Amino acid sequence: MTATEGPPATGDEGPPDTGAAPRDRRDDTVAAVVRQWRAVHPGLDTGPMEVIGRINRCAALLQQAEDAPLRRAGLSRAEFDLLGALRRTGHELTPSELARETFSSGAAVTKRLKQLGERGLVERRGDTRDRRVAHVRLTDAGRDTVDGILPAQLAYETAVLSGLDAPERGELAALLATLLGQLEGRLGALRA
Amino acid sequence: MTATEGPPATGDEGPPDTGAAPRDRRDDTVAAVVRQWRAVHPGLDTGPMEVIGRINRCAALLQQAEDAPLRRAGLSRAEFDLLGALRRTGHELTPSELARETFSSGAAVTKRLKQLGERGLVERRGDTRDRRVAHVRLTDAGRDTVDGILPAQLAYETAVLSGLDAPERGELAALLATLLGQLEGRLGALRA
DNA sequence: AGCAGATAATTTACCGGTAAAACGACGCGC
């Protein structure tokens, strides 16, 4: 993923001239970017950037972190998403359903299914009533793969969130839930 | 971006048999997914999923939303990131610096610079001392483009966050800042 | 029955990103 408004500036290059504020400890890269914008455009309301920039940056870092355990198992995130959808729903899904579940296009699902099928992780059968639709299910190997990865994945996630204590995590989850509720409603409405 | 653990299940398909809980109002898609996982793997600690899944999903939706105003101006998010980095630092940057600022690979920066150069938004000059390095700066047109887009972008962001009141936004920003600080420290350490 | 339009899945063409190699240029040690 790309980071909309998040850059690093590792901090130890130190060009002393530019309008770069000292960047004292305990502050993240997004804060530094926001400072830069404010210096250039003093009238700007940078409030939203502090939230959105951080969400994007966190997502980028988290995804990067989570890719490590997956690549060990020879899966991409997208492939794991697909297998995970099948695993957690517990039943067969059609390609279109998989596309909705994984928020991706039908074409992408088709490609991934082909690969996963060749690797023996999923199987497909045609619908008897409607010959347009296919039903996809996990093979035993596919199920075992997901179940094998999942604990490691969750352990990784726990470790990566360890910087927050339990109440903080809860608060964060709650705030994100309300935001997400709004976004899904709002954008879902736009889409419909 | 792909959504690691976030799927929708629009809710109104209603296969009554599956272990799909009723999904009462006021709850987001991530909550539904977490419920599915818990039903299949009752022993699982789904705490981290509630945070990470929502961050990923929010990021995906926010980025999708923010792309709209950019495409009006004929820019991709990555291109805008690049121009933005030049604009907010206020001075020339080398391709490697741009890569760091935008969290992307040097190769990607090279490609984007070529395109943006052809469109007259950036200019390059070679370093006089070290003929390996190039210095990239915004043209007047490039600066105007960024300054023209930015207000609309921020307005969009404000609108999109309007579901949260000011104190909530502040709290969210603060929590994300601590998390981000941890992540950047931790992963930066792993990288080094 | 038979056709018009919708729908599920796939195919095609292309675009942007990355990893790895290539290229040119620097600078240090001897």
Added chain:
DNA sequence: GCGCGTCGTTTTACCGGTAAATTATCTGCT
């Protein structure tokens, strides 16, 4: 001052995603 390791940038080959066109099938209408 000559070579060797390194660095900044670009090039190459390829991979995965999407949008739009395509194929096959179903549904409803008359």
